[in-house]
Amino acid sequence: MGPKPTEEHSEHDLFRTELVNLIDTRHELARLAELIDWQAFADEWSPQFTSTTGRPALATRLMASLLYLKHLYALSDEDVVERWCENPYWQHFSGERYFRHDLPCDPSSLVRWRQRIGEAGCEWLLAQSIEAARKGGVIKRSSLDAVVLDTTVQPKAIAHPTDSRLLNRAREQLVDAAQEAGISLRQSYARVGKAAEHQAGRYAHAKQYRRMQREIRKLRTWLGRVIRDVRRKAGRLTEALQAKLAVAQRLYEQKRDSKHKLYALHAPEAECLAKGKARTPYEFGVKVSVAVTAKEGVVVGMRSMPGSPYDGHTVDSQLEQVEILCGVTPKIALVDRGYRGVEAASGTRLLVSHTRRLPNRLKKLLKRRQVVEPMIGHMKSDGLLARNWLRGALGDAMHAVLCGAGHNLRMILARLRAFSWVLIGQLALALLISRPAHYEDRETLAA
Template sequence: MALRETTQTAESDLFRQELVNLINLRHPLVQLAQKIDWDSCDQRFGGLYKAGIGRPGHPIRLMVGLQLLKHTSNLSDEEVVAVWVENPYWQHFCGEQYFRHDFPIDPSLMTGFRKRIGESGCEFILGLTVQAGLATRAVAKTSLAVVNVDTTVQDKAVAFLTDARLLHKARMALVRQAKKLGIKLRQSYERVGLASFVRSQRYAHARQINRAKAQNRKLRTYLGRVIRDIERKTQSDDTRTERLDKLLEIAKRIHSQPRKRSEGDPPKLYSVHAPEVECIAKGKIHKQYEFGVKVGIVSTSKESFVVGAKSLPGNPYDGHTLQACIEQAQRVSGIQPKEAYTDRGYRGHGCDSSTLKVWIAGAKRGVTAAIQRKLKRRNAVEPVIGHLKSDGRLARNFLKGIEGDAMNALLCGAGHNLRKILRKLRLLCAQLGITLRQFLNNTIACSTRLMPQAV
């Protein structure tokens, strides 16, 4: 798949106005487009396309720009493409020369581009936003050496998890796949299975636990019968596919896993379509458990600029994740952090003290006045996480698989950085307008005083 040529041409169209003649060139998004190194994107991602195979690919600046706009504005793939058609500033940001009235791409190509670039490509995009922050002075180069580190949970797009829902959805997924493959089941249990699931939820809501457990046993029985029926009818033919084998494995684990996991048991499954989901205990009254993956956030201590967002599958101990988060921050920013400020959950981190000085909240020995101020500043990473979840897409991840968790976290960090840069440019533009207005007023006043009075 070769890349399409850029739409920028030296010759002007007689019947169309260029975007630069229609928009305000002092707009923050126009200024930001000039600060991003788009040529490096072509060099980094251009090798992922090959000429002579398939349909020509869309320009890399367009694809990268859509990803950045999506996470800056907290939109879905479909929404960002729809808004792009209506917004001339977004089209200029993505490299268009003239205003377009058609969709630039099919929204499904956003997923294909993310799969093509992978986690390393998303790290590169996060690094682009850091370089743009340095170019716009939204973050200082010296600030990249002092960082705050904390972990949070990136929730997955799954429904509230109960045993009855898991058993019901596993049976539904198997029946749906069997219909696609033309496997005629003895009984699908669609009607009685749905009735048992509804009764189970109602009994549980009414605190009639014994009746709810009886319905759960029925759901487990229905799932076991469907599993055995599919295995019998696909044992001697070639209708078994990789998708069916994966669903059967997931359904067997859900059918056999106990309600409470004990030591030595395999990891419990909490979702059919997202088996990588983990149950992470928070210990908070309003939200005791969260279902997703742990993410390590690294932000600068002064400007709260995100320089690292590391997905951490397996729910590891916070202290054991510090080294990986710092290494990612170094790859993204190109600068080795010298000081890291963490909470008490990072005790026993085991990082090399010769290259990185780790200060844990509550430390007393060797703490100077400057270190004490930075320790208090460590709490600034908490509102950063809040903005990543409320203004970004970290609160609910819709991307698939473990790699989707990693890419979503990195792109959320890139969107957070762009929001900070745009705010900085917006304030500078407002200050410049006030200064220019004051200059014009002073000039008019001076010229009025020097003007000779009319007789």
């Protein structure tokens, strides 16, 4: 069934205190709730619930606010619902009228809602955060004329891939799947496989690489024996066993110079990306394209780019998303030298770093290209961009967009918080000046 209506229209309870009487309505989170058009979520997501039977879905404002709070404060699904029942400001932000002591929903409901709304629904969350930033005075309409484009890596939640670990885990999973299918294997290599994996790690730590390769060859040989044994004895393969067998075969045939390598058994979509960083030469995940405003650094576009394309080949896709979310095609895009040699199909002019013989106006604007670097850093340190726990390529796409929405909300809260302190300072100064003072020099106090 469709989502439940919010409790705003419920009858008043004389024996309970409303949240607006418990909280400070000048709090930045309460003011942020006024900037977001919550009815837009109901209008956008309600048509997706076509069934008229079954239990009603949770309220759209509740689920949208939980997704916002999760990426605003960099929490897991479990942590955000647990902290929600302790924080009255979060409950007011979610549209609750009275304080609740129970969980708003099961953490798995966030998983199902993400799967239902998909990447388009997450982009809608990002679009509403951009609109809230415009209402809050964080950006202006003219700020969308010049954007900064850059790419980064969104690491996947996987262990560091080593040949010894991958080969041994593939053998263990294939043996377990065969035993569940009722296949009696000739040998499982459980004891020697585990010992060889540990020994290979010891040799690698001691930089004895020839001995390490010897242990890896043993693990590869044992994996091949198990694969052939399963194929000989299995009649009609079950779906689970066929999937494990395909993964094991792919890993068994994988060589040093192979293309599209397998780096994680549970996340075959993870890729190895080299970004030239001294601290992390290689990162395993997916490339993400980021678009921020050149003046304020608000995220106006964020999209995953599977396949690790050349940075210049991501321009058209990223500018298309900016136009969809903001309704405006940027006139100028500031990029680094990784975008050389391309032209935008939308007519947007690309200004590449270190371009000479530019007018003073464009030369000054080009200096704002570096604004995207700290924004990416904040999304990784303050947000959840540093580690993606969502499953599959769709999880990569949704997580990237939601991280951009969380970054925008943090910028809006910082603006509201700073504005509150300015008002408090001005009020305190006005009170000091207006009170009957015994100071000798009131003009000095005013200054």
